[in-house]
Amino acid sequence: MSRYEIMIGLEVHIELKTRTKMFCGCSAAFGGEPNTRICPVCAGYPGALPMVNRDAVMKGLILAKELHSRISPSSRFDRKNYFYPDNPKSYQITQYYRPLSLGGEVLVKGRKIRIHEIHLEEDAGKLFHTPDGRTLVNLNRAGVPLAEIVTEPDFRSADEVTAFLEILRDIVVYSGISDGKMQEGSLRADVNLSLYDTENQTAGTRTEMKNLNSFTEIRHAVESEAKRQARIIAEGKTVTRETRRWDEDLRDSFSMRGKEEAADYRYFPEPDLYPLRITDEMLREAEEQRRELRPEKEKRYTDVFGLSLYDAEVLTDDPETAGLFEALAFRTGDPKASASVIETEILRLKKETGIPVSASRITDEKLAEILALRKTGRITGAVMKELISVCYQKETEISEYIRINGLQTIQDDDAIRAWISEVIREQPGPVSEFLSGKEKVLMFLLGQVMKKARGRADADSVRALLLEKLGNS
Numbered sequence: 001m002s003r004y005e006i007m008i009g010l011e012v013h014i015e016l017k018t019r020t021k022m023f024c025g026c027s028a029a030f031g032g033e034p035n036t037r038i039c040p041v042c043a044g045y046p047g048a049l050p051m052v053n054r055d056a057v058m059k060g061l062i063l064a065k066e067l068h069s070r071i072s073p074s075s076r077f078d079r080k081n082y083f084y085p086d087n088p089k090s091y092q093i094t095q096y097y098r099p100l101s102l103g104g105e106v107l108v109k110g111r112k113i114r115i116h117e118i119h120l121e122e123d124a125g126k127l128f129h130t131p132d133g134r135t136l137v138n139l140n141r142a143g144v145p146l147a148e149i150v151t152e153p154d155f156r157s158a159d160e161v162t163a164f165l166e167i168l169r170d171i172v173v174y175s176g177i178s179d180g181k182m183q184e185g186s187l188r189a190d191v192n193l194s195l196y197d198t199e200n201q202t203a204g205t206r207t208e209m210k211n212l213n214s215f216t217e218i219r220h221a222v223e224s225e226a227k228r229q230a231r232i233i234a235e236g237k238t239v240t241r242e243t244r245r246w247d248e249d250l251r252d253s254f255s256m257r258g259k260e261e262a263a264d265y266r267y268f269p270e271p272d273l274y275p276l277r278i279t280d281e282m283l284r285e286a287e288e289q290r291r292e293l294r295p296e297k298e299k300r301y302t303d304v305f306g307l308s309l310y311d312a313e314v315l316t317d318d319p320e321t322a323g324l325f326e327a328l329a330f331r332t333g334d335p336k337a338s339a340s341v342i343e344t345e346i347l348r349l350k351k352e353t354g355i356p357v358s359a360s361r362i363t364d365e366k367l368a369e370i371l372a373l374r375k376t377g378r379i380t381g382a383v384m385k386e387l388i389s390v391c392y393q394k395e396t397e398i399s400e401y402i403r404i405n406g407l408q409t410i411q412d413d414d415a416i417r418a419w420i421s422e423v424i425r426e427q428p429g430p431v432s433e434f435l436s437g438k439e440k441v442l443m444f445l446l447g448q449v450m451k452k453a454r455g456r457a458d459a460d461s462v463r464a465l466l467l468e469k470l471g472n473s
């Protein structure tokens, strides 16, 4: 392998987060009962006329700006002709001759990856193969807006490819252009790979791999395809230019079809749509719609809020978590405490419950209320955790919840002393261990008292009272 350099170019498809489809008014949301989000336009009825979705164009423009790609003042839609059962019109409306933007670059691990172009197009439907050998077609996705980013063959490793896709995902998610979910297909990459022979200085034939929908699969696919091509060359044969399908279960790729050339698609300008003219007003609007990206947020969190880079990275896990943190920091005026509660409680709940922050019931207002209760000692740390968890999962009135469940901190020393006496009676072994000098046992005894108090007693006062009692026994 050492004699070859891997050359990879990507075609990344990004499903744009618009309300409606690219050329009709159908909902572009993910899922839905099969074939309920369709109309004559996206189902390919004869005579139905497409109309360009302005919001999709705006999102394409924002993407082009973020990738430093030159926006064409006038671009055009073209028909790419091919038959497939998930493509009812027998052509896809895309941009071939005059794409939305040309050029561009992204800095990946210190190296410049050049963008060739960005164009807008529509997605195809989805086929579903039943176990009994039938194939069903669902056209809900047909016509959903896509932006396709075509890179130059500048990647040299799977590491660079995944790093680029992570950067890209952050850009589209933080810009609000796409939800960037690979598992739902809203970010998909086709990998073009060839080997450059450094001894003979010759470029090899490239193959295209489709159907890659996770970083892990991309990594495996790149490694396996590079090895396969090196093997073919070593045997003195030539690599066939073809499209290969990556099989996730077998961790291997298979020839799908000979690589079609542009001429095979008989591209021609879409006669039902005017050229797409990008006005100054649209460019201004794209500028105004631009949002703060993840690296800028991280920088602000360290510079303005004085957080560590680690905290800044964790808090910007997704835009909703970052938004919750910022709102809480402004409300409480305490960025460090806010960061701490988001990191320890909110991110834990996000993971444990599987509910993303955007779908949770927690608000910065509720969190601030809970933090204030803790700060004034009206609730204990354990109760604080419980309250946050409950508020995360369902609509909760905090004071009501505390009252009904009797969660106010117990400040009655006599009650605590009574529990301590019980524990000392029930645990003669550990008590004598403690008295003979085993100080560690104190934590156990403290835990027993807290259990009786159901977490509502202040640990410091319990500790003091416990020591006092043990000292007297």
Ligand SMILES: [Zn+2]
Pocket (backbone or CB within 6 Å): 021, 024, 025, 026, 037, 038, 039, 040, 041, 042, 043, 143
């Ligand atoms: Zn439609």
